[in-house]
Amino acid sequence: MKDGSALKKPQAMMFDMDGTLFETETVLLPAYHNTFEILREEGLYHGDTPPDEIILSCLGMLLEDIWTRVIPGAEPRTVARANQLLLDLQVDGMKAGTSRLYPHVMETLTYLHDQGVRLFIASNGLEGYVKGVVEIHQMSSLLEGVYSAGEYQTASKVDLVRLLLDNHDITSAWMVGDRSSDVEAGVKNSQTVIGCNYADFGDTSELDGSDVIITSFDQLRRLYDEAQ
Incomplete structure (x- = not known):
């Protein structure tokens, strides 16, 4: 993993759900x-x-x-x-209790929230599914907003992220995700992209264009601490 010294501390972080926070x-x-x-x-x-x-x-x-x-x-x-x-x-x-978040997700989100980072979900999933994960895994108190393509009927994650940024007057954010759609959403909205390479599905070439790639979710804390 590259260090975060070349990164700018963000106002907000936007997280993909599947393969990023949630062991789908x-x-x-x-x-x-x-x-x-x-x-x-x-x-x-x-x-x-x-x-x-x-x-x-x-x-x-x-x-x-x-x-x-x-x-x-x-x-x-x-x-x-x-x-x-x-x-x-x-x-x-x-x-039924059979689902899991990736290791260190809750501790890391709590730390970032405590530092004043505004936290959001930006997922291409259905509204009920995405909000179900948030509710069942008790993430709601840490999140300022939950955005899903299913709820907002956006044609791409680029559009979903643009809507999120506009609705919340955010100019500096990190898009954190594991797929090419996450990279594209960050890049086309002129935001920093943190690629997540710890899920067992997907091609690592999908993360081409990321500013930094992490191999464990808790590395995000170090990146934030080192950012200027």
């Missing part, structure tokens, strides 16, 4: 398999469940783009049902 696969994969079981039972899908690697490679994408890749050519009613099932089953998994 702890609830995603069971929900994914159950979703296809129900779709088959309801006659909305025929055939084997697509491989786990496909859904994991889609994390960070907009939901409509995910289903285009997972079940190309599916009828709209199948996609709509799959959306609802996947959301409900993941929230059920979280409520």
Whole structure:
């Protein structure tokens, strides 16, 4: 990891959810398999469940783009049902206590909050899912805002981040995330990008263009302390 001495201390930090704060696969994969079981039972899908690697490679994408890749050519009613099932089953998994944040997430967010950094979520996920993670893992008191593509109907994370920055009069922020969409969102909004390289999915080349890459979430604290 590079040091943070070349970075400017931000007014705010914006965090992706899946693969950055939240160990998505702890609830995603069971929900994914159950979703296809129900779709088959309801006659909305025929055939084997697509491989786990496909859904994991889609994390960070907009939901409509995910289903285009997972079940190309599916009828709209199948996609709509799959959306609802996947959301409900993941929230059920979280409520059952099977989900996890990455190590050191809460301690690091608490430290940054105590330093006066304004903290936000910026995710391409569904509103109920993103807010469910925040609620169940008790992050609400640390966050000034939770932005999801599902709630704001943005076409890209670039647009979502622009909306967040404008709504909260933020001129200096760090975009913290693990996918190319996070890098693009930070760069195209002229903000610093901290790439996260500790999830087991995704291609590390997706983080090309990041100002700094971290391999553990708690390294963010050191970067902030060293920033000017």
